[in-house]
Amino acid sequence: MRASDRAYAALRDDIIDWRLRPGAVLAEVEQSARLGVSRTPLREALSRLTADGLVTPQAGRGVVVTDISLDEVASLFEVRIPLDCAAAALAAAQPNRRAFADLALRFEDAPSLISGRGSGAGRQDYYRLAAELDTAIDTAVGNPYLLQAQRPLRTHLARVRRLAHDDAARLLASASEHAQIARSIAAGNSDLAAASTKVHLHNSLSYLLALRANTEAPTRKEAAHG
Numbered sequence: 001m002r003a004s005d006r007a008y009a010a011l012r013d014d015i016i017d018w019r020l021r022p023g024a025v026l027a028e029v030e031q032s033a034r035l036g037v038s039r040t041p042l043r044e045a046l047s048r049l050t051a052d053g054l055v056t057p058q059a060g061r062g063v064v065v066t067d068i069s070l071d072e073v074a075s076l077f078e079v080r081i082p083l084d085c086a087a088a089a090l091a092a093a094q095p096n097r098r099a100f101a102d103l104a105l106r107f108e109d110a111p112s113l114i115s116g117r118g119s120g121a122g123r124q125d126y127y128r129l130a131a132e133l134d135t136a137i138d139t140a141v142g143n144p145y146l147l148q149a150q151r152p153l154r155t156h157l158a159r160v161r162r163l164a165h166d167d168a169a170r171l172l173a174s175a176s177e178h179a180q181i182a183r184s185i186a187a188g189n190s191d192l193a194a195a196s197t198k199v200h201l202h203n204s205l206s207y208l209l210a211l212r213a214n215t216e217a218p219t220r221k222e223a224a225h226g
Contacts, residue, residue, distance in 0.1 A: 004042075006035070007044075012155075023065060056193050070208060077201060080201065084197050090140070090141045114175065133178055149170060169212065177196070177199060177200035
């Protein structure tokens with residue numbers, strides 16, 4: 001792997017997993033030393049991250065991690081829902097679906113990751129399991145154009161997903177919804193796979209919109225009493 005690819009992958013993962021939080025400054029000298037690359041490949045990595053919308057140049061500060069805007073969530077889901085539903089339906093139509101039966105069983109066991117001791121590390125394992133389902137669907141469908149359309153959406157929504165990091169109830173519900181998607185694909189039922197995906201995404205969107213409303217409520221109250 002090229003040094004710039006390695007730096008890009010490491011920084012992207014750090015941003016998505018909130019190890020580099022919104023507003024964090026990515027100083028070239030510091031990041032070059034941390035990642036063990038020279039400044040030229042680091043700059044290439046930062047250029048790619050800028051194109052992804054994960055970082056942005058800021059006058060006087062250098063390159064910083066972009067903020068997450070809940071205002072954009074509904075727009076992201078407008079595009080994501082039809083794409084993910086189509087992908088799930090196509091995956092269910094493929095002849096080799098054995099991997100999805102295994103994933104369904106693992107999602108049924110996911111509550112132990114979410115609610116058990118050391119839940120912080122366990123929840124990271126759960127997020128990786130959700131990513132495995134995405135990868136399995138991508139592999140089953142094998143449509144590069146669909147994947148190209150989905151990739152930037154997943155990048156931004158993976159960051160948004162971390163806003164539910166401490167909400168065990170939502171994560172438990174999400175695990176059950178993912179299990180149903182995997183079961184539907186394993187059974188070769190395209191209609192049910194698409195419907196299960198739509199239910200999951202609708203529930204995720206409803207949660208995030210409620211989170212936005214709760215976040216804005218104190219501001220409205222302050223304005224009313226200001």
